[in-house]
Amino acid sequence: MSKVVIIMWKPDRSSTQTLYHQIADEIERRISYGEYPPGSLLPSERKLAEQLGVNRSTVILAYEELRALGIIESRTGSGTRVCKNKWEATPKHTPNWHRYVEGGQFLPNLFYLRRIREALQKDGMIDFASGELSAQLSPGQEISTLMKENPFTEYLGYDNPQGFTPLREELVSYLSRYRQIKTTDSSILITSGSQQSLYLITQCLLAPGDAVAIEDPSYCYSLPMFQSAGLRLFRLPVSPEGIDPEDIRSLYKKNRIKMIFLNPTFQNPTGICLNPARRTQLLNVASELGLPIVEDDPFSLTSYDGDPPAPLKSHDQLGSVLYIGSFSKIAASGLRVGWMVAPHSVVERLADARQQMDFGLSVVPQKIAAQFLHSNFFLPHLEQLRMRLLYRRDLLVEALQTELPDLVTFTLPQGGLHLWCKIVPEINDNQLFEEALRRGVVVAPGSVYGSDSGYIRFTFARPKEAEITLGVAKFASALRAVLS
Structure with a gap:
């Protein structure tokens, strides 16, 4: 019976390299040095996880990486071993997926x-x-009740690229009642959430090298999609009153920013609200410079007194504000339903791009969301x-x-x-x-x-x-x- 090799090593948790990449690289290095000859029996996933003080899932990923490289093999009843045929005169090679993964243009999470x-x-x-x-x-029981009372009978085919029409019609009433935003269903795009809305904007309305303004600190900073799109990020400091609109004017003069990304109501992460005077000033500055504003508004209806500030979009008379909303923070993130209110030409452009990505969202959660908005459960x-x-x-x-x-x-x-x-x-x-x-x-x-x-x-x-x-x-x- 083969003796299991012992790996006397610990991953560096302060390193920017993921744990599973560190483990895979260390095992590959020891194999290449001849410490673990062909046929050597490696520890089980659970045993190695215990030795290294990591999750078993981390070891699973490391072993998958090494199997993809053709360095190790796993067989039922025989455990995981260093491959023998890898070291023959004419080995068969698996693509080095590690290099492919590291070489993509879309950056990994922080x-x-x-x-x-x-x-x-x-x-x-x-x-x-x-x-x-x-x-x-989350309203799990309410949604379960709605699904029982309204069984799904519609055709489950591809839907309108802009989103399920009854949901967009219901959102027209919702936005008017709760956010004082007047719009039509043709100016609404249904997305899988705020993050997809932001992704579509960065990919379709901006180009590599464009300068944009974000709050500091900002949820946007945590999204590598901005860097993946090649955008240059410039910060707007957040004070207890929110951002200073005059900072936008300065950024425009110095860096020719092309778009402003804001979360002005209960901002993530600070919880601060942009005060009313600055909201008015912000719209004036943006209109003077011809700059679009992306208003991300996931939290406003969580206002503890039930009286959140009016969104920028409700005062937007020039069509300068792209308004993003979502069910994630007021109902259930698992529904994966969000929306964007924008000029119809923008909606058409983004709907076309989104259709190239996934042919549109599933109509099932969209119908559930429409029913929930319309129901007596929502308020x-x-x-x-x-x-x-x-x-x-x-x-x-x-x-x-x-x-x-x-x-x-x-x-x-x-x-x-x-x-x-x-x-x-x-x-x-x-x-x-x-x-x-x-x-x-x-x-x-x-x-x-x-x-x-x-x-x-x-x-x-x-x-x-x-x-x-x-x-x-x-x-x-x-x-x-x-x-x-």
Whole structure:
């Protein structure tokens, strides 16, 4: 019986290279050095994961990488071994998929986002990082009822490239009632969410080398799609009143920016609202310069008092604002239904591009979304959502004030899912992030959003209510460990 090789090595968690690439590269290096000769038996996925202190899924990815290169092979009953035929005189080669993957133009997610995704695969982690609603906040029962009462009988073929017509018609009423936006169904494009809307805009309305303005800090900074599109990003600092519109004028003069990307209501990650005077000034500056504004508005209906600021689009008389919305933050991210309100020529252009990508969205979730908007469930759900989010926000704030009264500062948001915190002492983001992970807490460092070191975004909508106080206590323990 073959002896299993022992891998005395640990991956570097501070490296920008993914863990599974590090593992694959290390095993390939040792094989090429002759440490693991052809036919050598490698540890099982579970055993190697234990040895290296990583998730089993990470080892699975590493072994898949090596199998694709033809370096190892796995057989039922025989385990995973170093290939013998790889080292023969006339071997058969598999394409080096690692080089192909590294060579693509579409950039991978940021290091922290990949680490967050990897960490959340473990059981028992308290999730303050995922920017979505928990199951307790989503209208699962209501949607289930609607599906039973309205069984799907329509033809399941390709639909209108702009989206399911009944949903677009329902959105006309929704936008008028809840966001004071007057539009028609022909000026609405249904997407799979805000991120697809942004992707279509960057790919179809802009060109490599174009300069755009984004908030600082900003969710947009966490989206490599902007860099993949070859765009030059220029920042608009966010103060307690929001961005200063005069900064746009300065950026335009210096860098000839072509578009402005904003999340002006309960901004992600800060939770700040652009004040009314600056909203008016912003529209005036944009119209003077002929600049389009992309208004991303996922959080406004989470306003805890039920009275969110009017969107920029509601005051847009020149068609300068592309307005993006989504069900992800007010209902369920799994529906994958979002929308964009834009001039019809823009909608036609983006609908054509999206049809080339996927022939349009599934009509099933679009019908569910239309039914939910039209139903008597929607308004009570919004009211319940606001109440539960406010309760969760207060739980988080109380826990932070109890555990870290002198070490963390923040501004209380009046809507949204996030609390943006400043760590008072100077801190190393990566050390704090990893120390929190070791204690079972996942947070989003501020550098994900382009901020300086020492900021943390807590999402209070994702963990269970019973986990919030415990999660803050564990985070506080991690912070004190790093500071000491």
